[in-house]
Amino acid sequence: PFIYFVTPTHFRAAQKADLTRLSYTLSHVPNLHWIVVEDSDSLTSSVAEILKRSRLPYTHLNARTPSAQKMKYTDPNWTLPRGVEQRNAALLWIQNQLSGVGSGVVYFGDDDNTYDLKIFEEMRKVDNAGVWPVGIVGGMFVETPVLADNGSIISFNSIWKPDRPFPIDMAAFAVNVTLILSHPNALFSFDVPRGYQESTFLENLGIDRFNMEPLAEKCTKVYVWHTRTEKSKLSKGMVEKLTKKTGFNELES
Numbered sequence: 001p002f003i004y005f006v007t008p009t010h011f012r013a014a015q016k017a018d019l020t021r022l023s024y025t026l027s028h029v030p031n032l033h034w035i036v037v038e039d040s041d042s043l044t045s046s047v048a049e050i051l052k053r054s055r056l057p058y059t060h061l062n063a064r065t066p067s068a069q070k071m072k073y074t075d076p077n078w079t080l081p082r083g084v085e086q087r088n089a090a091l092l093w094i095q096n097q098l099s100g101v102g103s104g105v106v107y108f109g110d111d112d113n114t115y116d117l118k119i120f121e122e123m124r125k126v127d128n129a130g131v132w133p134v135g136i137v138g139g140m141f142v143e144t145p146v147l148a149d150n151g152s153i154i155s156f157n158s159i160w161k162p163d164r165p166f167p168i169d170m171a172a173f174a175v176n177v178t179l180i181l182s183h184p185n186a187l188f189s190f191d192v193p194r195g196y197q198e199s200t201f202l203e204n205l206g207i208d209r210f211n212m213e214p215l216a217e218k219c220t221k222v223y224v225w226h227t228r229t230e231k232s233k234l235s236k237g238m239v240e241k242l243t244k245k246t247g248f249n250e251l252e253s
């Protein structure tokens with residue numbers, strides 16, 4: 001099955017660096033279609049160039065986060081959800097373009113995470129909804145489903161908001177395209193509590209967290225890490241330029 005790898009991306013000093021590294025990872029993966037959605041008013045040539053050079057099959061879209069939902073450059077990263085508008089644009093593209101295709105698996109792969117090539121072979125095993133451990137997230141070395149001896153999911157080891165219906169990161173799951181096609185209203189939203197993006201989406205797809213398919217050798221291996229690129233230290237002048245370009249709200253003085 002084809003993998004549809006959905007990457008929201010926004011302008012910042014390290015954007016090209018992060019996307020270049022990601023493109024080099026993905027270029028090792030056969031049968032992968034990269035859907036890159038820029039958080040911008042229009043497509044940019046620097047992202048277009050990276051896509052072209054990757055030689056991957058790709059779709060290049062843009063969907064700008066509304067100003068009211070856009071974080072200030074100086075905000076801590078968790079004040080607002082990220083990637084909402086962009087992932088929804090990709091979901092609409094999938095609904096429109098893949099309705100006749102019906103096979104494939106959809107994964108939300110952020111531009112700054114680190115992916116072992118083995119995660120892609122795990123994704124291809126997904127029948128309905130697959131789940132696996134993620135490294136360096138939620139205050140832990142590894143956040144993972146906990147399995148019983150018979151291989152079924154009995155709990156999740158998360159310590160950050162463990163009462164979430166799906167206490168997992170965006171990088172921890174992939175779903176079948178058919179599930180997306182049959183649930184056109186399953187979208188991301190700004191209107192959910194912090195940390196509930198994954199849960200709301202997966203609930204709207206009608207998934208039961210204990211019936212997800214545990215992958216990566218029964219969830220004993222880490223094949224994806226929630227690495228985060230450090231926010232670049234920039235001069236005040238550079239930050240002002242960035243603010244103008246990206247539509248970040250006015251900087252607080």
Ligand code: UGA
Pocket residue numbers: 007008009010038039065070071077080081082083086109110111112169170171195197226227228
């Ligand atoms: C965590 C999760 O891993 C994300 O999947 C989730 O979207 C995010 O929290 C959240 O709570 O919204 P984190 O590393 O904190 O991730 O988020 P970022 O990497 O800063 O952003 C996630 C993706 O959205 C990235 O691919 C980034 O380029 C993109 N993004 C970020 C935008 O498109 N616009 C923005 O203004 C910010």
Ligand code: MN
Pocket residue numbers: 110112113227228229
């Ligand atoms: Mn990130």
